Each structure stands twice: as structure tokens, then as C-alpha cells.
Amino acid sequence: MNTTTAGAAKPFAHAPEPTPETLPFWEGARAGELRIQRCRSCARHYFDPRPHCRHCASADTEWTRVSGRARLVSYIINHRPAPGFRDYSPVIAMVQLDEGPTLMSNIVGVEPLPENLPLDLRLEVRFEERGEAVLPVFAPAAPDTDEPNAAAVTTGSEETRQVTA
Amino acid sequence: MTTTTSTRPRGMHGGTVAVAGAAETTEIGKRPDTSVLGLHIEAARNALADAGLTPADVDGVATAGPSPIDVAHHVGVTPRWLDGTAVGGCSFLSHVRHAAAAITAGAAEVVLITHGESGRSQVGLPGRARSASSPPGQFEWPYGAIAPYMKFTVPALRFLHERGMGREDLAQVVVAQREWAAKNPRALRQDLVGVEDVLAAPMIAYPFSKDMCCPVTDGGGALILTSAERAADLRRPPVYLLGSGESAESTLVSQMSDPGSFGASRRASSEAFATAGLSQGDIDHLMIYDAFAHLPLYGLEDTGFVGHGESGAFIADGHTRPGGRLPVNTNGGGLNYTHTGMYGMFAMQEAIRQLRGEADAQVPGVRTSFVHGYGLFFSAATSLVFANERP
Ligand SMILES: [Zn+2]
Numbered sequence: 012m013n014t015t016t017a018g019a020a021k022p023f024a025h026a027p028e029p030t031p032e033t034l035p036f037w038e039g040a041r042a043g044e045l046r047i048q049r050c051r052s053c054a055r056h057y058f059d060p061r062p063h064c065r066h067c068a069s070a071d072t073e074w075t076r077v078s079g080r081a082r083l084v085s086y087i088i089n090h091r092p093a094p095g096f097r098d099y100s101p102v103i104a105m106v107q108l109d110e111g112p113t114l115m116s117n118i119v120g121v122e123p124l125p126e127n128l129p130l131d132l133r134l135e136v137r138f139e140e141r142g143e144a145v146l147p148v149f150a151p152a153a154p155d156t157d158e159p160n161a162a163a164v165t166t167g168s169e170e171t172r173q174v175t176a
Numbered sequence: 177m178t179t180t181t182s183t184r185p186r187g188m189h190g191g192t193v194a195v196a197g198a199a200e201t202t203e204i205g206k207r208p209d210t211s212v213l214g215l216h217i218e219a220a221r222n223a224l225a226d227a228g229l230t231p232a233d234v235d236g237v238a239t240a241g242p243s244p245i246d247v248a249h250h251v252g253v254t255p256r257w258l259d260g261t262a263v264g265g266c267s268f269l270s271h272v273r274h275a276a277a278a279i280t281a282g283a284a285e286v287v288l289i290t291h292g293e294s295g296r297s298q299v300g301l302p303g304r305a306r307s308a309s310s311p312p313g314q315f316e317w318p319y320g321a322i323a324p325y326m327k328f329t330v331p332a333l334r335f336l337h338e339r340g341m342g343r344e345d346l347a348q349v350v351v352a353q354r355e356w357a358a359k360n361p362r363a364l365r366q367d368l369v370g371v372e373d374v375l376a377a378p379m380i381a382y383p384f385s386k387d388m389c390c391p392v393t394d395g396g397g398a399l400i401l402t403s404a405e406r407a408a409d410l411r412r413p414p415v416y417l418l419g420s421g422e423s424a425e426s427t428l429v430s431q432m433s434d435p436g437s438f439g440a441s442r443r444a445s446s447e448a449f450a451t452a453g454l455s456q457g458d459i460d461h462l463m464i465y466d467a468f469a470h471l472p473l474y475g476l477e478d479t480g481f482v483g484h485g486e487s488g489a490f491i492a493d494g495h496t497r498p499g500g501r502l503p504v505n506t507n508g509g510g511l512n513y514t515h516t517g518m519y520g521m522f523a524m525q526e527a528i529r530q531l532r533g534e535a536d537a538q539v540p541g542v543r544t545s546f547v548h549g550y551g552l553f554f555s556a557a558t559s560l561v562f563a564n565e566r567p
Contacts (some may be wrong), residue, residue: 023318025308025313025316025317025318025322026308026318027308027309027313027314027315027317028307028309028313028314029309029314030309030314032312037314037331052276054454057432058431059315059426059428060309063341081502084331084334084435085330085331085332085333085334085335085337085435086330087326087329087330087332087333087381087382087383088379088382089320089325089326089381089385090378090379090380090381090382091325091381093320093322093326096320099320101320102332103319103320103321103326103327103330103381104330105330105331105334105429105430112467113430113431114430115315115316115321115330115428115429115430116316116319117319117320117321119242125383126384127355130333131332139390141318144318146318146319150428
């Protein structure tokens with residue numbers, strides 16, 4: 012899966028700089044896949060990236076593509092975004108993947124109001140271009156889909172129109 | 177140096193080490209006239225004067241922000257012990273713990289711990305330590321989780337949700353602490369407020385309104401630590417360190433082991449009580465680092481002063497206010513008094529004032545004070561138990 016380049020990509024001041032240990036995560040995002048490390052010894056997924064298992068310290072680990080399904084753990088709705096973030100979702104959220112790990116992300120595809128964001132809301136991953144970067148973000152899951160919609164790639168400006176509509 | 181013939185347990189806790197000097201910068205709040213390093217120097221000189229010592233008496237320096245080398249050089253100390261532990265706002269509490277170990281081990285005799293920040297005026301900043309390749313640079317900043325109010329606040333809704341609590345409980349924290357601030361002439365926010373006022377204040381980051389977030393100020397503070405024996409010969413009444421603990425989880429807020437309870441707080445406070453040989457019921461006065469209004473709620477529960485889910489009602493019922501049975505954040509807290517960025521030094525300064533009997537909002541009969549600090553949002557925590565008598 013390739014990312015789209017629809018829309019004028021604005022420079023993004025806070026693009027992540029991958030390290031050798033995290034590069035598969037960011038390469039996955041660019042390919043429209045959410046990739047998380049999994050331990051072969053204890054069969055658990057873990058985050059954030061490192062060469063050995065966070066749970067059992069085994070070095071027998073692999074990068075896997077995960078479902079992209081998640082639930083909303085907690086969040087804020089930021090009314091004073093940092094410079095360069097006005098075009099992006101103000102919902103800064105902790106999301107727990109169905110495979111176990113929790114990530115910080117943004118919630119897109121929904122008007123950023125508390126009534127739209129009950130805790131434990133079911134989510135699915137999307138991929139959003141911010142300048143040269145591609146980030147995994149999350150949207151409320153469509154109730155009738157069991158498969159993750161990992162193919163959906165949107166730009167920040169498109170998301171902004173949805174979010175602020 | 178005198179030797180003790182006491183039968184009390186040896187080690188860094190139990191009153192072996194004391195605070196012999198303590199002071200804040202002469203003014204706090206707005207200091208465009210002074211650099212970060214200048215605030216450290218001013219605080220250091222005030223604390224040395226308080227202790228009746230000179231830089232020549234100091235052989236150990238600890239700080240976070242600038243290098244302890246810069247602080248030693250500019251204060252005029254020739255160090256034989258240095259600690260640059262930088263784990264955020266609780267760093268200075270950790271410095272106390274580390275200094276007590278060093279003094280007890282003979283690695284230092286008189287330790288100077290300094291804090292200073294130009295949070296408001298941004299004069300002479302020591303530089304940002306993290307990059308876009310750090311864990312937060314990769315996994316938080318790209319999502320706009322950069323400044324404290326965008327990160328430290330994120331787990332709060334889960335805490336409240338798990339307990340059937342809400343924004344009113346955040347507001348009650350502000351209402352209670354403002355009653356203390358009203359008694360502190362140095363506090364930035366002194367006006368009494370009600371729950372509705374706090375809820376109706378401009379929204380910063382839902383669920384946090386402006387009054388639920390600390391101001392950003394300039395200022396500093398410093399402590400002088402030495403052995404209890406040396407402190408007994410100095411001019412101020414010693415404040416003894418009875419116990420301490422510290423721990424950490426991750427620099428990523430998303431990697432908290434439980435967003436509704438901070439594991440590092442539980443571990444740090446548990447060790448502080450154990451090393452002090454005291455329990456929550458023995459504590460007369462409590463300081464909980466409060467950059468935001470959820471932290472006294474987390475802190476009361478994670479340090480075991482109240483049970484799970486009891487923090488909101490405990491505050492709303494008035495137990496932490498003037499006249500309450502557990503006075504909390506009696507300077508008004510970081511929410512009202514001052515918050516330079518790494519607030520922990522100010523929490524300790526208020527505990528020491530209370531134990532010396534010289535606080536603006538003095539609580540009668542304070543003999544023990546528990547200070548709990550957070551660092552780098554929910555990354556690190558340190559707890560200290562102070563007392564004005566050796567056990
Ligand atoms: Zn494992």
C-alpha cells in the first residue's frame with residue numbers, strides 16, 4: 012500500500028526522526044501498515060520499539076503487522092495547539108491496540124467534542140501525511156467492519172476539514 | 177566532625193542528614209532581569225546566608241537544568257561531589273535523597289541543591305535536551321503532545337472515569353488550594369474561587385480549564401544539606417530527612433503501566449514511608465507536586481493517604497483546606513503559588529517553612545511533612561519525609 016500525496020504537503024516541524032530500532036514502525040506507516048514488535052518467546056506484542064521483549068526480556072522478537080483496531084483509553088481536546096498543529100486534530104489520545112500495547116496518537120474523523128469521544132470508543136487506524144512524515148492516527152471504527160481499514164490514507168488538510176466541519 | 181553514640185539505625189534515613197539552609201529567590205514570578213543561572217546563584221546565596229555558611233563550606237553541588245559544573249563555578253564552590261540528575265520537576269527531591277546517601281557515605285559534607293528557571297521570561301535558557309529522535313520526539317511530539325498541558329493531562333479522563341468522578345473534582349482541587357494561596361502574599365493567584373468559577377474559566381485542554389493549569393513563572397530556590405551533627409551547630413533549626421524513595425516508568429506518557437494510577441508514585445512513596453518507619457497517619461502536612469489539578473487526586477491515592485476513588489470527596493469535604501485534618505499544598509501549590517517549570521523545589525521549601533514554623537499560612541504543630549514530586553510528566557516520582565525532630 013502506498014501513501015497518497017493528495018493535497019499540498021506543508022512543512023511539518025515535528026516530524027519524527029527514526030532510529031535504527033524504530034525504523035520499521037515508521038517505514039510501516041509510510042506503507043500504510045501499523046507495525047508493532049511481537050515476542051516469539053512469550054507471544055506478546057510490545058511498544059515502544061526496542062531490540063528485546065518488554066515483558067520477558069527475550070531477544071527473539073519480530074516486527075508484525077497488527078490489526079489497527081484499538082480502544083480510546085484517555086484524551087484531551089487541546090484548545091491551545093502548539094505552533095504548526097492548527098491543521099491537525101486537537102484530540103491527543105492514548106489508544107490501546109487490540110494486541111495490547113498503548114500508543115499516543117490523534118483521533119480524527121470526528122468532531123472534537125467530549126460527547127463524540129466516550130472512553131473505550133472503538134477505533135481503527137488511519138495514516139495521515141504531515142509534511143514529509145506519515146503518522147498512524149485513529150478514527151472511530153465503522154460499526155459494521157471487522158477488518159481494519161489500513162488502506163485509508165488521508166492528508167492532514169483533509170482530516171482537518173472533517174474534524175472542524 | 178563529631179561522632180554520634182546514638183543507638184538509632186545507621187544509614188541515610190532516620191534523621192542522620194538535615195536541611196541546614198533553605199531559601200527561594202528574593203522575588204518570584206516575573207524576573208526578566210535575571211538569567212536561569214542568575215536565579216540559581218541568587219537562590220544559592222540566599223540559602224547559604226540562611227544557613228550561615230559560605231561557598232567555601234560547600235563541597236557538593238546538585239542541580240537540574242544547567243550543569244552542576246556551571247552552578248559550582250558561578251557560586252564559587254570547589255566540588256568533590258556532583259549530581260546532575262535531571263528527571264524533571266522532582267529532580268531536586270531526588271537530589272536530596274542522593275545527597276543524603278553521599279553525606280552518610282562520606283562522599284560529601286555540605287551539599288548545595290539549586291533550582292532556577294526563567295519559565296515566563298525565558299532569559300538564559302540552558303537548552304533543550306531532547307531531539308526529534310528521542311522517544312517523545314518520535315512518539316508524542318508529532319501528535320502535538322509537546323508542552324506540559326498537552327501531555328501531563330492526557331491520562332486524567334481515565335482516572336476520573338474509573339472512579340465515577342468528573343471535572344468538578346478537578347475544580348475542587350483548585351478551590352481548596354486557593355484558600356491556602358489567599359494566605360500567602362507571594363502567591364501569584366490569591367483570589368478565592370468557587371467550583372463554578374473554575375469550571376467556567378477558559379478551556380486550555382479539555383477537561384482542564386485555565387485555573388486547573390499552573391501559571392508559568394520565573395524563580396528559584398536552594399537547599400543546604402549536611403549531617404545532623406553539623407546542622408546542630410548552625411544557626412537555623414535543622415529539618416531532618418527521615419525517609420525517601422524514587423522511581424520511574426517511561427518518558428512516554430502513553431507507556432504508563434496504568435493511566436489511572438502512577439506506579440512510580442506508589443513505589444517512591446512506599447519506600448519513603450518504609451525508610452522513615454512511619455505511616456500516613458503519622459504525617460501532619462503534605463505537599464503534592466501540582467502542575468495540574470489532577471495531580472493532587474492521583475497523589476493522594478497513589479501515596480496511600482486515601483483509598484482508591486476517595487481523593488475527590490476527601491478534598492471536597494475540606495480535609496485538605498485550612499483547618500482540615502491533612503493540610504495539602506499550603507503555599508497554594510504550583511497551581512497558585514508559582515510554577516517555574518520544575519516545581520519540586522518550591523514544594524520542599526514550603527514543607528521546610530512549615531516545619532520551622534515560619535510559613536505564611538502556618539499550620540499549628542507541624543512535626544512531619546511528606547513531599548511528593550512528579551518528573552517529566554508521568555515519568556518519574558520522588559517522595560521525601562521530613563521532620564523537625566529526630567526520631
Ligand atoms: Zn516476551
